[in-house]
Amino acid sequence: MTLAISIQNLAKTYANGFEALKGISLEVQEGDFFALLGPNGAGKSTTIGVISTLVNKTSGSVEVFGKNVDTHVYETKLDFGVVPQEVNFSLFEKVRDIVMTQAGYYGLPRKLAEQRCEKYLRKLGLWEKRDERSRTLSGGMKRRLMIARALVHEPKLLILDEPTAGVDIELRRSMWEFLTEINNNGITIILTTHYLEEAEQLCRNIAIIDAGKIVENTSMRKLLNELxxxxxxxxxxxxxxxxxxxxxxxxxxxxxxxxxxxxxxxxxxxxxxxxxxxxxxxxxxxxxxxxxxxxxxxxxxxxxxxx
Amino acid sequence: MFLNHKYIAFETIVRREIRRFTRIWLQTLVPPAITIGLYFVIFGNLVGSRIGEMGGFQYMEFIVPGLIMMAVIQNSYSNVVSSFFSHKFQHSIEELLVSPVPNYIILSGFIVGGMARGLAVGTIVTVISLFFADLEIQNLFITITVVLLTSIVFSLAGFINALFANSFDDISIIPTFVLTPLIYLGGVFYSVELLPPFWKFISGLNPIFYMVNTFRYGILGTSDVDVTWAFFMLCVFIVILFGSCIFLLRKGTGLRT
Incomplete structure (x- = not known):
């Protein structure tokens, strides 16, 4: 089976000397629902930052569906969508415009972009809010908007950095159902989370990262059998x-x-x-x-x- | 990324930039129109009527091209610097950085956004100026070309400012302490022929002086500078600034950790 992500000896040292990643290697199979767990400052967001090119790595390599992110910049970026930890859309724009703009960045023709925009805003329960400014949305709605935005170009890989942080239990459960549904439809999902129950419920494979090193990388079943x-x-x-x-x-x-x-x-x-x-x-x-x-x-x- | 995808991405950025400055038109389009309108009334009409002629033209006719150019420069610059920095500030620039849009498309989109605002305000100011002076454009090609090239130069300069800016103070320092003095000393209100040789030489080091005078040449048919040299300089500025922006974007300055 194809690897969705292959990370080899990835290291990142920030300008202040902080060694966020100490040569980690990690592989995620296509179609997997993969959890990346770790305490605060362990290197989870840095890893996601390097994959999504928001963080410049110090050394190592990252491949997305067999293509190097450094040499096949545009092809690899088409293959993944990212849902960051913090809200990162313009708070002054309308919900619909945010998703449509993202579709435009990926070169989607207007008609197709409108169809996809409606499809994902409806799926995530935001269609009724489409003409409202994003700053008026609740915290949970803002997170769902980021998921809709990340999916509008229909990537093969979805990377979510703590998507349910600060979300109430009911909404968290509905997001779990949605993520399970899209994973069943073939989208590979990589999830970082602090909610260990979330990882246990959703993910088939897991890596635990601590102080910039992978301390465990196995299937959820094997890990739980270790108890x-x-x-x-x-x-x-x-x-x-x-x-x-x-x-x-x-x-x-x-x-x-x-x-x-x-x-x-x-x-x-x-x-x-x-x-x-x-x-x-x-x-x-x-x-x-x-x-x-x-x-x-x-x-x-x-x-x-x-x- | 295919060519048509690049075009869609470019169009998306331009559309978003135009949507932004037209949404806040009370902050972006009206204030410069009022400010420059006051210049026409006070300097052109009230003070200008006592000054008489400047460079062979009525004072009002003389300052109109400079004031139009001032509006274009300030608004092209401030549109790009404020828009790009607010994308950085809100982290919405990450939407673009994780997408497959090439750096030169990102840059071009913001430049055209800056040009759109610069030209929109320039047009408003031109219309206002018609209430005060009769404009007979002497060379339409030079007039349009110089205004387009100037708005590109200052959009690029605004982009570099935004890349390095870490706070809202950082995006107001350059316009206040560099751009405004250069514009005021760039021959908007006077002909350099009035200056002593030393200050005339100093004016020759100010790039805005060439832009204002070339634009004035297009409208009035008279200039303190060699128009060919001015066009050459504008092109050199564009090449250097565009190259610098691409280099900084590729390096991730102010954008990637």
Whole structure:
């Protein structure tokens, strides 16, 4: 399969001497939904900046769909769209004009640009706002406008730098659905995010970047399988007797109250076995949830091991 | 990028630039018309009637070409510098930088935007001047050519200013402390023949002096400078400034980290 992005030994040192990227290498397959995670200042936005040519690299190479961004400037730029972290459109222009102008930059004839403009503004729920000045939009609408703008030339690769930062839960979910839909339609997506739940929900592959180095680059499934233990919180409808124990070496219990218990499962123990023991003890389970986000646990452990 | 795509991109930038300055016409088109109209009333009409002739023409007739040129210079410059810098300030310039639009198309789009405003204000001022003086253009080709070339030169200069500017102060320093004195000392209000030899020589170092006088030659048929030399200078300025802009854009000065 073709590589959507191939980054080799990419380094970036800013004029003030700050080494933002220390020779990272990264590959993203075509059609992938890829997460680039990392704490603030890790190098995520610099990586995106270099791919989108807004940041001049110090050394290394970047290829988009097999073409070098330095030698095939125009071809590679046609292949991707970028949704930046901060709002970067004119606040004095109308919503429709912003998208139409972007279409013009990519050489789309006016009629086609108008069709695409309507298509993406409708998809992102902004069509009713098309004649309003962009400064009157809410924060969530501004982010959706940037997505519509990035898609108007129908790129094969969409790069999103923290697209749901500061967006309410309902809107975030609707953006997830939209991104999943366009990924299912064949657009490769690279996403940086602080919401680890977002990466876990959406992405198939993941790279964790810390202090300018890639500390993990694998599939989401493999990464989550690395977890040694998981903590579940079980809510029960029947009372949990004090001193209740499952009698297993690889499962420990902590009773929170008479209808709530924390179960720490490790060593490949199946949650079904745990449920079975609860049923045997005639304790009916009403609901279950993870105590912490699984990816968050892994993310923190990867960063700790990089220190 | 195919040629027709480049043309669409160019047209998009020009359209957006014209949309910008016509949207804020009260800030862009009206003030220069009022200011220059006041020059006509005060310097041309009230003071000028006591001055009498200048360079063989009524004072009002003498200053009209210079004032039109002043409007073109100031507005071509300020359109590009303020538009490009506000794109930088709002980061909307990133829309252009991540797109496949070649640097020379970006530059050309902004230049034509600056020319459009310069020429729009120049036309308004010319119409106002007709209330004060009878203009009989002596050489239409020279008149139009010099005004076009001058607006290109100052659009390019405004672009360089905007590339280096980091704050709104930076975009007002050059127009206030460099451009305005050069225009006022560029023979808009007087003929250099009135100056002592030293100041006459100093005036010869001011490029705006050549532009104003060549434009005056086109309208009145008289000039303090050699018109051929003035055209040559304008072309050299355009080549140097255009080359500098492309070099700075390619390097990413003021735009890319």
């Amino acid at each position: 040694d233990s998981q903590v579940y919180i079980l809510e029960t409808t029947s009372r949990i007797p004090s001193g209740f124990d499952l009698g297993l070496d690889n499962a420990s219990l902590e009773i929170v109250d008479e209808n709530c218990i924390e179960v720490t499962v490790s060593g490949g123990l199946s949650i079904n076995e745990v449920f079975g023991l609860f049923t045997k003890a005639e304790i009916k389970i009403d609901s279950m949830r993870n105590k912490t986000n699984r990816l968050e646990q892994l993310f923190l452990s990867k960063l700790e091991s990089n220190d």
